[in-house]
Amino acid sequence: MGNYVVVGAGIAGAVIARRLAEEKNGRVWIVEKRSHIGGYCYDERSEDGILIHRYGPHIFRTDSAKVWSFLSCFTQWHDYQHKVLTNVNGMNLPMPINLDTVNGYLGSHYTSENVMEYFERRRTHPEQIRSVKDVVESQIGPEFYHAFFEKYTEKQWGMPCDALPPEIVARIPIRTNRDDRYFTHRYQALPKDGYTRMIANILSHPDIHVLLNTDYEAVRRAVSPDHTYYSGPIDEYYDYRYGKLPYRSVSFQFETLPINRYQPAAVVNYPNNYDYTRITEFKHFYGRMVSGTVIAKEFSHAGGDPAYPIPTKENLALYEKYAAIPNSSVTFIGRLGAYSYYSMDQIVEKILDMEI
Numbered sequence: 001m002g003n004y005v006v007v008g009a010g011i012a013g014a015v016i017a018r019r020l021a022e023e024k025n026g027r028v029w030i031v032e033k034r035s036h037i038g039g040y041c042y043d044e045r046s047e048d049g050i051l052i053h054r055y056g057p058h059i060f061r062t063d064s065a066k067v068w069s070f071l072s073c074f075t076q077w078h079d080y081q082h083k084v085l086t087n088v089n090g091m092n093l094p095m096p097i098n099l100d101t102v103n104g105y106l107g108s109h110y111t112s113e114n115v116m117e118y119f120e121r122r123r124t125h126p127e128q129i130r131s132v133k134d135v136v137e138s139q140i141g142p143e144f145y146h147a148f149f150e151k152y153t154e155k156q157w158g159m160p161c162d163a164l165p166p167e168i169v170a171r172i173p174i175r176t177n178r179d180d181r182y183f184t185h186r187y188q189a190l191p192k193d194g195y196t197r198m199i200a201n202i203l204s205h206p207d208i209h210v211l212l213n214t215d216y217e218a219v220r221r222a223v224s225p226d227h228t229y230y231s232g233p234i235d236e237y238y239d240y241r242y243g244k245l246p247y248r249s250v251s252f253q254f255e256t257l258p259i260n261r262y263q264p265a266a267v268v269n270y271p272n273n274y275d276y277t278r279i280t281e282f283k284h285f286y287g288r289m290v291s292g293t294v295i296a297k298e299f300s301h302a303g304g305d306p307a308y309p310i311p312t313k314e315n316l317a318l319y320e321k322y323a324a325i326p327n328s329s330v331t332f333i334g335r336l337g338a339y340s341y342y343s344m345d346q347i348v349e350k351i352l353d354m355e356i
């Protein structure tokens with residue numbers, strides 16, 4: 001038994017609320033400042049019935065049987081293998097880089113056996129890895145860096161790659177075969193009726209109460225729960241006392257088009273042309289047979305809703321200062337509470353593993 005406040009009705013807030021209601025017999029009040037549940041996973045149907053991901057394409061994948069079976073209590077699944085193409089020199093080539101990307105771009109005839117020789121020959125050997133440019137060029141060489149990564153990364157982060165700290169990018173996967181799936185996890189699917197429905201099902205419990213259009217700031221002094229779980233930005237919770245944690249934001253230009261198909265895959269990246277980074281065509285997700293289509297052009301910028309933490313050493317140190325503030329009445333959860341880019345499955349796993 002106990003009274004709990006959960007801030008945010010995204011996937012983090014929903015999973016912790018369910019656990020509190022079921023495992024602690026708690027009464028849970030969720031305050032959500034938006035007019036809808038679901039947080040960044042929110043989806044809704046277009047006039048034609050196509051499920052649109054309002055905050056960018058969300059593909060569920062996980063290697064965790066525990067996460068999969070937990071979520072499977074709240075949704076059925078639609079089998080889906082995500083594919084991403086990158087538009088370079090007018091060609092749509094598979095991403096991550098695979099054998100077809102290499103041969104398509106170079107007009108070559110490499111095979112699985114010898115394609116790595118190309119990268120071995122072309123990769124650079126900087127004395128010190130100082131920037132994103134060094135990280136990527138040292139793995140795939142200047143040509144592929146320039147054609148596939150440089151401008152895309154610059155659009156994403158709003159800075160030249162040679163000034164971006166190396167910790168922003170990870171290893172660049174190179175597939176020596178023709179596998180063109182974006183993810184290779186054990187489980188990959190979309191909730192059959194969408195993320196919003198799945199999250200509504202998680203929240204559907206007599207002891208969970210959701211208050212939409214309610215900013216925690218407006219109620220925090222009026223409530224005194226046994227414990228608070230906070231999935232908003234940790235720096236905002238502490239009134240930015242050490243300064244603001246920087247984020248990149250994304251926004252979307254949606255277009256409904258009277259054509260059957262706009263592009264050959266759900267997502268096409270545009271590294272070198274246009275101001276947007278990528279276009280998503282939502283119809284590919286569920287293969288819905290309707291005559292029109294809906295696309296979203298995605299733009300990265302500073303100064304909107306926080307989407308991607310910027311994991312430089314300075315920013316992580318600032319986050320650590322916030323995380324170190326002693327506070328036994330609040331637990332920070334979710335991507336904003338941890339100032340980390342977590343995928344949905346990572347969020348669910350962390351919350352399922354948490355002691356409550």
Ligand SMILES: Cc1cc2nc3c(=O)[nH]c(=O)nc-3n(C[C@H](O)[C@H](O)[C@H](O)COP(=O)(O)OP(=O)(O)OC[C@H]3O[C@@H](n4cnc5c(N)ncnc54)[C@H](O)[C@@H]3O)c2cc1C
Nearest residue numbers: 008010011012033039040056058059216232334335343344
């Ligand atoms: C463009 C983009 C694409 C992504 N694609 C994928 C993908 O393909 N696959 C994948 O697994 N993950 C993806 N993710 C990550 C995924 O969105 C997150 O893992 C997940 O949404 C995090 O859930 P959360 O509950 O922690 O945060 P959120 O979804 O952000 O939920 C937090 C909620 O708290 C509310 N809130 C914040 N402050 C307050 C306050 N003061 N008062 C009241 N309410 C408040 C917010 O309105 C929000 O609803 C993507 C993320 C982005 C940005």
